[in-house]
Each structure stands twice: as structure tokens, then as C-alpha cells.
Amino acid sequence: MVEAVLIRIPQPYRDVAIQYRELIKFALVGGTTWVIDTAVFVLLKNTFLVEKPITAKVFAVLVATIVSYILNREWSFRTRGGRERHHEAALFFLISGLGVAVYTAPLAVSRYIFDLRVPEVTLFTQEIADFISGQILGVLLGMAFRWWGFRRFVFPDENVRRQVPKVPQA
Template structure:
């Protein structure tokens, strides 16, 4: 029994039916959670070390690292039955959408730092760090994920059921 099947078996009905019905969104959210951890770790390490004075650059690098991991996980797991494009075209669209996503991800941090002036010396270091975390790691990530969910389904993986189809008698897997 796979990990996904084990998790599904532990979910009580009627929630199990909802989980199976929205499996693509749940997988996308799990990939997003995984890449959020990667993004957060890279961002905090860079911001605390070599890019202390350049939080926007640190954020962009962190998002790019997480995006590479995201492509592999989304293509092979979240959207494994979707496609409709040649692989190189799909990858190019994924990275274009993700590039636009970088702007969406970083916009709240830029607003916090440079429009609201939530940075030292205007505010305390603690306030700056909390504002950076909330704007960059929570608001930015939520906005970016919403944009990417819509754009991936619309442009990158537009057609349902074109890859590795589930057999007719089998229950759909999460």
C-alpha cells in the first residue's frame, strides 16, 4: 500500500470522497508546502549570510530553487495525468509562468520594505524581520500559489487524462 493510499484510508468519510475528488489540488498543495519549506530555508539562509543587505535578491534566488523542485514534483505527481504539450514546450511554459510567479511572490515583500518602509532604521530589527516573513513567506507564497495553480492548469498542463491514465475499474489515486 502506497503512502497516499495509507493516508486516504485514514481519512474518514465523507472527507475521503472530497480528498479523492480534489486530489490534484491536494497534491499541488503538498508540493507547494514542500517547496515552501525549501523556499523559506534558502531565503532565511541567504538573508542571514551573503545577501543580508539584499532581501529581494535572496527571495528571488530562493523562489528559483524551489521552482526547479516544483517542476519535477508537479509534472510527475500533481499533474501526472495532465499534459497535452511536448515536454520542452511544457517546461518552457512552466518556467515562464513561474517567472511571472516570482513577481507575484516578491511583490508583497517589496511593498512591505519599500512602500510601507518596514525596514531598519524606520522600524526595529524585530519588526523588520516579522514584516519580511509575513510579506515574503506567507502573503507572497499564497498569492503566488493561487496564480500558479490557475496558470498551470490553464496553460502548462491544459488537457486532462492524456498521460498515464487510470484504468477504468481502478479507484482514482490521490
């Protein structure tokens, strides 16, 4: 499927897409898991965990992380490896666990250092601050950390699993 999309991209953009294929796939997985994370976070924060936004965020990130492992291993980093599966999974969840701290830090700063929470601010301001700090800043920082950690520790070796077919030049 990826090759079918790549063949339709005009040159010189195709070469750039091929060069950064792994990063593009990682970003697409990140976008997918961002939607999952956002949906779970909003659902929990507005129902079961109204008074516990940090707990809601942690649960949302954990659900998204499980999906992320599957998609990243089987698609984004499908040619990378170098570790036994159980070591790879343990390192993935360790890096992702550290990523939870990175993801939640901006939300914690917003809520508990800047006091951007009711009654100090309006509910609308609190919700905007939560979204920006938790879903934008936190996700960007966490994604950068995870990209580095996954390539460095979880999937360190290139081309050890399946080979990527070459896209014919048009």
C-alpha cells in the same frame, strides 16, 4: 502510496479527497517547496545577501521552482499534459517566472513603500514584516496564480498521460 492513504480516510471525506486529489497534491508540493524557499531565503538573507532581501527571495523562489517542476509534473499533475515536454517546461518556468513577481510584490511593498526596514523600524519588526509579506502573503498569492496558470497553460489536458487507478469503496 496515495491510494493507500485514501483508503484509510473515512467517508464522506474520502470522496472529497478524491475529488480534490490534484489540488491536495499541489498544496503538498507547495508546502514542501515553501520549506525549501524559506530555508534558502533565510540562509541567503542572513549570510551572503544581507543588504539584498529581494535578490535573496528571487534566488530562493528559483531553487524552489526547480523542485516544484519535478514534483508537480511527476506527482501533482501526473495525468495531465497535452504539450511536448520542452514546451511544457518552458511554460512552467514562464508561469513560475511571472509568479516570482507575484511572490515578491508583497515583500517589496513592505520594505520600500511601507518602509518596514531598519533604521525606520527595529530589526525585529523588519524580520516579522519580511516573513509575513514574503513567506505568507507572497506565497499565498503566488500559489493561487501558479495553480491557475499550470492548469490553464502548462498541463491543460486531463488524463493524457498515466491513468489514475480507482480507489475501491470500503
